[in-house]
Amino acid sequence: MTKPNAGSRAAARRRAPRLKPGVKKEQILEVAVDYFGRYGYEETKWADIAAAVHIGSTALYHYFESKQHCLFEIMAKTVGDYRQRFDRIVAEHGDWNDALVTLLVDSFDLTEQQVLSQRLMVAEFGRIGVQRSLPREEAARASARAQTRDLEFAWGTFLARGMQQGLLPESDPRLLTRAVLGLYNSVWHWYRPGGTLTLADVGPFYVSRQLAILGCSPDLAAAKFAAAA
Amino acid sequence: MTKPNAGSRAAARRRAPRLKPGVKKEQILEVAVDYFGRYGYEETKWADIAAAVHIGSTALYHYFESKQHCLFEIMAKTVGDYRQRFDRIVAEHGDWNDALVTLLVDSFDLTEQQVLSQRLMVAEFGRIGVQRSLPREEAARASARAQTRDLEFAWGTFLARGMQQGLLPESDPRLLTRAVLGLYNSVWHWYRPGGTLTLADVGPFYVSRQLAILGCSPDLAAAKFAAAA
DNA sequence: TCGCACACCTGAAGTCAGTTCAGAAACTTT
DNA sequence: AAAGTTTCTGAACTGACTTCAGGTGTGCGA
Numbered sequence: 001m002t003k004p005n006a007g008s009r010a011a012a013r014r015r016a017p018r019l020k021p022g023v024k025k026e027q028i029l030e031v032a033v034d035y036f037g038r039y040g041y042e043e044t045k046w047a048d049i050a051a052a053v054h055i056g057s058t059a060l061y062h063y064f065e066s067k068q069h070c071l072f073e074i075m076a077k078t079v080g081d082y083r084q085r086f087d088r089i090v091a092e093h094g095d096w097n098d099a100l101v102t103l104l105v106d107s108f109d110l111t112e113q114q115v116l117s118q119r120l121m122v123a124e125f126g127r128i129g130v131q132r133s134l135p136r137e138e139a140a141r142a143s144a145r146a147q148t149r150d151l152e153f154a155w156g157t158f159l160a161r162g163m164q165q166g167l168l169p170e171s172d173p174r175l176l177t178r179a180v181l182g183l184y185n186s187v188w189h190w191y192r193p194g195g196t197l198t199l200a201d202v203g204p205f206y207v208s209r210q211l212a213i214l215g216c217s218p219d220l221a222a223a224k225f226a227a228a229a
Numbered sequence: 230m231t232k233p234n235a236g237s238r239a240a241a242r243r244r245a246p247r248l249k250p251g252v253k254k255e256q257i258l259e260v261a262v263d264y265f266g267r268y269g270y271e272e273t274k275w276a277d278i279a280a281a282v283h284i285g286s287t288a289l290y291h292y293f294e295s296k297q298h299c300l301f302e303i304m305a306k307t308v309g310d311y312r313q314r315f316d317r318i319v320a321e322h323g324d325w326n327d328a329l330v331t332l333l334v335d336s337f338d339l340t341e342q343q344v345l346s347q348r349l350m351v352a353e354f355g356r357i358g359v360q361r362s363l364p365r366e367e368a369a370r371a372s373a374r375a376q377t378r379d380l381e382f383a384w385g386t387f388l389a390r391g392m393q394q395g396l397l398p399e400s401d402p403r404l405l406t407r408a409v410l411g412l413y414n415s416v417w418h419w420y421r422p423g424g425t426l427t428l429a430d431v432g433p434f435y436v437s438r439q440l441a442i443l444g445c446s447p448d449l450a451a452a453k454f455a456a457a458a
Numbered sequence: 459t460c461g462c463a464c465a466c467c468t469g470a471a472g473t474c475a476g477t478t479c480a481g482a483a484a485c486t487t488t
Numbered sequence: 489a490a491a492g493t494t495t496c497t498g499a500a501c502t503g504a505c506t507t508c509a510g511g512t513g514t515g516c517g518a
Contacts (some may be wrong), residue, residue: 021465043359046505058506059467067505123355125418130272172434178419179412179438186411189354205401209408212441250494275476287477288496296476 025063027053029077030113032070037116041071041124065134071124072140078117079147082107086154096162097216103158104210107184108203115199118188152177159214169215180210254292256282258306259342261299266345270300270353294363300353301369307346308376311336315383325391326445332387333439336413337432344428347417381406388443398444409439 031052035044046067047057064070089106093099110118128145132138155177162168187206191197260281264273275296276286293299318335322328339347357374361367384406391397416435420426 024466040355040359042356045503055466056468057504058469058508061506062466065506126269126352127271130269175431175434178415179435182415182418183408183412183442185418186407186415189411189414190407202404205404206408209442212444213412213438215441253495284495285497286475287479287498290477291495294477 024053024055028060028063028070029074033074033113033116033120036071036074036124037120041120065137068127068132069134069137069140071120072128072137072144074117075121075124075128076140076144076147078114078121079144079151081114083147083151083154086151090158096165096167099158100162100214100216101207101211104207105203108199108206110199112193115188115191115193118185119192122185122188152181155181162214167216171215176214179213183210183213253282253284257289257292257299258303262303262342262345262349265300265303265353266349270349294366297356297361298363298366298369300349301357301366301373303346304350304353304357305369305373305376307343307350308373308380310343312376312380312383315380319387325394325396328387329391329443329445330436330440333436334432337428337435339428341422344417344420344422347414348421351414351417381410384410391443396445400444405443408442412439412442 028049031049035049035052046060049070050057050060060070064073085106086103089102090099093102128141128148132141152174156173159168159176159180160173163170163173183206187202191199191202257278260278264278264281275289278299279286279289289299293302314335315332318331319328322331357370357377361370381403385402388397388405388409389402392399392402412435416431420428420431
């Protein structure tokens, strides 16, 4: 015999209507970006995220093989999105200089959620280097890693093209890519949404310094900024 | 009654002679830098370090309140050492341009151990932001954090002086500091000792780009490098 | 309508690195 | 040699993550 109030409790705890398949996973990913990005990956307990989406902590394992698996999926998506924007912008701009400045400026045109993703990305980047044993987790890790490499390669190719066209001083495109992206990523180590500085303050400053790293004439930067404003 | 072979075993396991006070702790820190820097903080087990210095894992708690406490002490020391070099170089060079280039070049003149410390520093930097409860651990964390801030401030002051002297284009010294140091730190995310590139390859490239960020005339860089070589 | 497949979820139990604790051994000082 | 300090140990504890065995509900073909 069941407890007398079993039925009524079930009714009282009005079970939320079942969502479309896949929606819950998106919810989890969203909450995870928020928590991980805001409070740190280590600091947020896996169970906190479960609670935030109203499921028991073990239910998370229906969607992810592990906490890190979730992290890797976020990372892969983050790089993937960036890559998509990269490709689109390069394709849309025939003029190399146009493409360059648009790429740099666009990288700072982020929603709060995207900023949190970037913060998470740079903070936990080291993890994508170490192999994992769970199959889907490892697949996500490998994907994030491969996409990061591809993106670096794409940037290197893009910069090499600028050199060929005489728009950029010759130098090792790989090192130059690392420098430009390294400066970019360094922002997310200290920038946080809601601080005293906004992206509108930080972005232009960093873009001008990225152009300086590349060795573009400062005129280019000024001209393009004027055009954008 | 003790086991019959208790005495002989004790003799066989020839206990290493006791070291001077403080030496063991230095050993632990050295091994920790090596392991943490080479294989990652998370990946190396606290017990591995104990084994490497030939003590049981619980004996580590005689020297540190926790694994993180050890990490924080390493970080504090790393920043402290950098700061000392910074102050010495600034004091030794009356000419501001001299001081600047020396500072930048010197930052890449590191031993393997120092490179590992830098790798560890940038990889686990996020941790120095979150408060801890154990007293000595928290003290070490706060020290690492304060020293990092002080160093940024010292750099900012130094750069502001360059602007006053008209040797550097005017701009926000704090943002500029973050950009210059951000680019510097980004190296240690990918550089590892024993790779295809050496610091002799990477250093000059990055120094020239740091100078570009600062907006120094490229002549300065060239001239100083020639002098150094 | 039945029943089977599947997506979704749960409570209890397991694992493992890090940590605490009570005390012992070795060395120093008095 | 007694007292005190530093160094160290084995056994037990903790908490976050994970595994497992199974239960509930929804949709879909027979």
